[in-house]
Amino acid sequence: MTYLSHLAIYIIYPLALTSSYSINIAKLEPANTSIYYKNEVIVIAKDSAKIAFKNKIVKASNDSLRIVTAYFEYGQYLHTIGDNEASLINLNIAIKLADQINNDKKTAEIGNYLANVYWQAGKYQSSTDTFIFAYQSAKRTNDSSQMAKVSMNLASNYNYLGDYDQAIKYALNALKIKETAKDWERICYHYVAMATIFKETNNIEKWDYYINKAYKLKDVEHCASFGDIAKIYNNLGSLSVRKGDNQKALAYFDSLLVLSKEVSFNKGISAALGNSSDIYKSLNQTQKALELLLESEQYFSDPYEIISNNNSKAELYSLLSQKKTALDLVLKNTTLNDLRFYSMEHEKTLSLLSQLSADLLDYKTAYKWNDSLRILENKLRDDKVRKGIEELETKYETEKKEQQIDLLTTENELKNQRIKAGFVIVIILIVIVLLILYILNIRNKQAELKQNNLRLQVLRTQMNPHFIFNALGSIQNYMLKNDARKASQYLSQFASLTRATLSYSTAESISLADEIGMLENYMALEKMRKQDKFDYSINYDENLDLDFIRIPPMLNQPFIENAIKHGFKHINKGGVLTINITDKKDWIEFIIEDNGEGFPKESPKGNHKSMAMSIFENRRKLIKQKYKKDFKFQILNLQDEYPSQTGVRITIYIPIIND
Numbered sequence: 001m002t003y004l005s006h007l008a009i010y011i012i013y014p015l016a017l018t019s020s021y022s023i024n025i026a027k028l029e030p031a032n033t034s035i036y037y038k039n040e041v042i043v044i045a046k047d048s049a050k051i052a053f054k055n056k057i058v059k060a061s062n063d064s065l066r067i068v069t070a071y072f073e074y075g076q077y078l079h080t081i082g083d084n085e086a087s088l089i090n091l092n093i094a095i096k097l098a099d100q101i102n103n104d105k106k107t108a109e110i111g112n113y114l115a116n117v118y119w120q121a122g123k124y125q126s127s128t129d130t131f132i133f134a135y136q137s138a139k140r141t142n143d144s145s146q147m148a149k150v151s152m153n154l155a156s157n158y159n160y161l162g163d164y165d166q167a168i169k170y171a172l173n174a175l176k177i178k179e180t181a182k183d184w185e186r187i188c189y190h191y192v193a194m195a196t197i198f199k200e201t202n203n204i205e206k207w208d209y210y211i212n213k214a215y216k217l218k219d220v221e222h223c224a225s226f227g228d229i230a231k232i233y234n235n236l237g238s239l240s241v242r243k244g245d246n247q248k249a250l251a252y253f254d255s256l257l258v259l260s261k262e263v264s265f266n267k268g269i270s271a272a273l274g275n276s277s278d279i280y281k282s283l284n285q286t287q288k289a290l291e292l293l294l295e296s297e298q299y300f301s302d303p304y305e306i307i308s309n310n311n312s313k314a315e316l317y318s319l320l321s322q323k324k325t326a327l328d329l330v331l332k333n334t335t336l337n338d339l340r341f342y343s344m345e346h347e348k349t350l351s352l353l354s355q356l357s358a359d360l361l362d363y364k365t366a367y368k369w370n371d372s373l374r375i376l377e378n379k380l381r382d383d384k385v386r387k388g389i390e391e392l393e394t395k396y397e398t399e400k401k402e403q404q405i406d407l408l409t410t411e412n413e414l415k416n417q418r419i420k421a422g423f424v425i426v427i428i429l430i431v432i433v434l435l436i437l438y439i440l441n442i443r444n445k446q447a448e449l450k451q452n453n454l455r456l457q458v459l460r461t462q463m464n465p466h467f468i469f470n471a472l473g474s475i476q477n478y479m480l481k482n483d484a485r486k487a488s489q490y491l492s493q494f495a496s497l498t499r500a501t502l503s504y505s506t507a508e509s510i511s512l513a514d515e516i517g518m519l520e521n522y523m524a525l526e527k528m529r530k531q532d533k534f535d536y537s538i539n540y541d542e543n544l545d546l547d548f549i550r551i552p553p554m555l556n557q558p559f560i561e562n563a564i565k566h567g568f569k570h571i572n573k574g575g576v577l578t579i580n581i582t583d584k585k586d587w588i589e590f591i592i593e594d595n596g597e598g599f600p601k602e603s604p605k606g607n608h609k610s611m612a613m614s615i616f617e618n619r620r621k622l623i624k625q626k627y628k629k630d631f632k633f634q635i636l637n638l639q640d641e642y643p644s645q646t647g648v649r650i651t652i653y654i655p656i657i658n659d
Contacts, residue, residue: 053077065106068098072110075117084121091117095130099137108138108146112153119157122337128157144181148174152193159197160341167197188214188224192231199235200343204242211235230256230268237275246279253279270299277312281319290316303338304345311348318356327356347376447625450618474529490528497521504553509657512588513546516581519556523577526564534568534575534594544583551588551654552623558616559592559650567596567648587631587653595647599637629655 053074060066075091078084091114098106111134118127131154138146151174158167175190177183191214198206214232217223224232237252253272260268273296280289293313300306310329317326330352333339339346350373357366471494478487500518504510516538523536540546560577568575580591624630633652638645 049077050074064097064101065103068094068101068103068106068110071097072106072113076113079117084117087117088114088121095133104137104140105143105146108134108141108143108150110134111137112146112150115153115157124157124161128154128161131157144177144183145185148177148183148190151177152190155193155197159200162343164197164201171197184217184220185222186225186228188217188228188232191217192228192235195235199238204239207235208239211239226259226263226265230260230265230271233259234268234271234275241275241279246282250276250279266299266301267305270296270305273299274305274308274312277316281312281316286316286319290320303336304342307333307336307339307342307345307349311345311352314352314356318352318359323356323359326352327360330356343376347373350376447622450622471525471529474525486528490525493521493524497525501554507553509550510553511547512544512549512551512581515551515553515556516540516546518554519560519579522557523560523564530564530568533571533573534564534577536577536579538579538581540581541583544581548658549583549588549656550658551656552619555616555619555654556590556592556652558613559652562613563592563594563596563648563650567594567598570597584653586629587655590652590654591649592652593638593647593649595645598639598646598648623655623657627655627657629657631655 053070057067057070057074060070071090071094075087075089075094078087078090091110095107095110095114098110111130115127115130115134118124118130131150135147135150135154138150151170155167155169155171155174158164158170171190171194175194178187178190191210195207195210195214198210211232214224214228215236218229218232233252233256237249237256240246240249240252253276256268257272257276259265260272273292277289277292277296280286280292290313293309293316296305297309300309310333314326314329317323317329330349333345333349334353339349350369354366354369354373357363357369471490475487475490475494478484478490497518500514500521504514504518520538527534527536556579560579563577567577574595576595578591578593580589580593582589582591620631631653633650636649636651638647638649
């Protein structure tokens with residue numbers, strides 16, 4: 001099969017790995033229009049970025065770690081814009097400096113990245129050597145995540161270079177590190193990588209075992225990325241084909257196609273189409289198979305897809321009796337240096353070249369390709385290699401089982417001691433629980449008493465005698481001036497406010513509509529008392545459900561009182577007091593803002609707290625204790641942030657306490 005296990009190969013392709021298992025290389029494609037102008041802009045932007053990175057290196061000259069980081073970041077940037085040679089120079093400087101200052105964590109991180117850039121540049125031995133160096137640094141940090149990551153990257157290198165003994169050794173090592181540390185993040189990545197190595201050596205049983213382990217954990221949080229899940233479905237489809245269940249395989253590939261299209265994952269789309277094409281070919285639906293292959297070509301992004309697609313199309317053209325076209329496609333593969341890294345496709349290419357040459361009566365060439373095929377097959381199917389891989393994997397599984405047996409033995413020895421100690425612990429726990437219940441009961445009674453005392457304090461401070469006498473005096477003045485209408489109006493508001501205060505001061509909660517009504521009455525009376533020195537407004541969304549939202553009562557009044565009493569103390573007119581009310585889901589936001597004098601610099605806010613503010617603080621703590629809901633408030637002297645403005649802005653988040 002041409003595309004079978006297509007994505008399983010991608011998962012360990014080193015060019016796709018970085019510190020988080022993947023390097024995302026930005027590809028900027030200029031539009032057809034204004035192409036020269038845009039290219040010029042891109043060049044200028046790149047030059048500016050390079051200057052900025054170089055300046056960062058110069059500025060970091062007195063700090064070794066900053067210098068390392070600056071060179072590393074510059075190397076990463078150069079790699080993303082495709083300048084691999086310059087990237088390698090800066091990354092090598094970074095890793096040498098990190099090694100000199102004995103910063104193993106940074107050395108491992110840079111080494112992992114540098115090794116991938118080496119691989120992309122075609123320097124495979126340098127890549128492998130750098131991974132080994134990075135792994136040794138990671139070991140000294142005891143960072144299990146970094147050790148596992150570098151070890152699996154190293155396994156990927158060996159797998160593509162055909163050194164399967166080393167590949168399975170480092171892959172098992174990575175898996176052991178993850179499982180021992182109980183680090184399940186991206187564990188599916190490691191299981192799929194293991195499955196890929198066994199697939200390469202045609203060990204179907206182990207391939208099936210590891211890919212199904214990944215499948216069981218794919219939906220567990222943090223165990224798999226989207227790419228991992230896509231590769232799991234692709235492998236399951238490939239295995240179903242190997243087992244002769246084409247319908248099941250098509251179902252897996254359809255799932256892969258749908259998932260990949262949802263997130264525009266081109267590799268997943270091309271793999272699903274190519275694998276489905278192979279199945280339709282086996283069902284003798286040659287034209288349908290060819291259509292799927294041609295559709296998949298628009299999603300290609302790496303050499304493997306081209307090689308695999310050429311082989312698949314060649315098989316289909318051969319079935320359609322277009323032997324010469326088929327041969328030309330397969331010959332293209334032999335011109336690609338990457339062919340040697342894909343053992344299954346390499347094997348298929350040689351097989352097709354031998355078969356097609358014979359079909360075209362070129363027997364000499366056919367024998368030549370057949371000899372090359374046998375050499376490759378012997379390497380891939382070497383019993384010694386397979387046995388060595390299986391022995392390493394079996395040894396690892398045996399070690400795990402022995403560890404489990406040791407743990408069980410230890411647990412049995414401790415079991416009797418635990419039973420004896422259990423009775424004592426249960427008795428102690430019962431005593432502790434009873435003691436806790438007793439203490440909680442006392443605290444609840446104390447909290448209730450404290451809350452009742454605070455309610456009385458709120459009642460006394462909210463309607464203080466000074467305010468009452470001043471309000472009544474102002475109403476009396478209107479009566480003496482024979483302005484009975486205004487006197488009656490304010491007297492009614494005063495009575496309503498007094499009645500509301502007496503009622504609400506003992507209530508656990510009131511509706512937002514009642515809170516707004518009380519604030520309006522209070523500010524109207526204060527405006528009358530201050531002889532219209534200020535105007536006020538209360539703003540809120542018309543869709544706000546005032547009658548059904550309940551909040552603790554009278555928490556805003558102390559701030560409004562301070563704004564009027566202190567903010568407008570020395571002004572005769574033009575004062576503005578605004579209250580904005582907004583629904584914040586679990587809180588109601590009150591923003592109280594005035595244009596008064598604000599806080600003078602010589603007497604900053606916070607130096608003095610009124611009795612009302614102290615009671616507010618205590619009520620806030622009680623509400624947090626009782627309802628497990630905190631609310632915050634912020635006081636801003638506007639002139640501190642906006643020099644041209646005066647006044648104070650207070651923001652309060654009051655929790656909604658509906659049942």
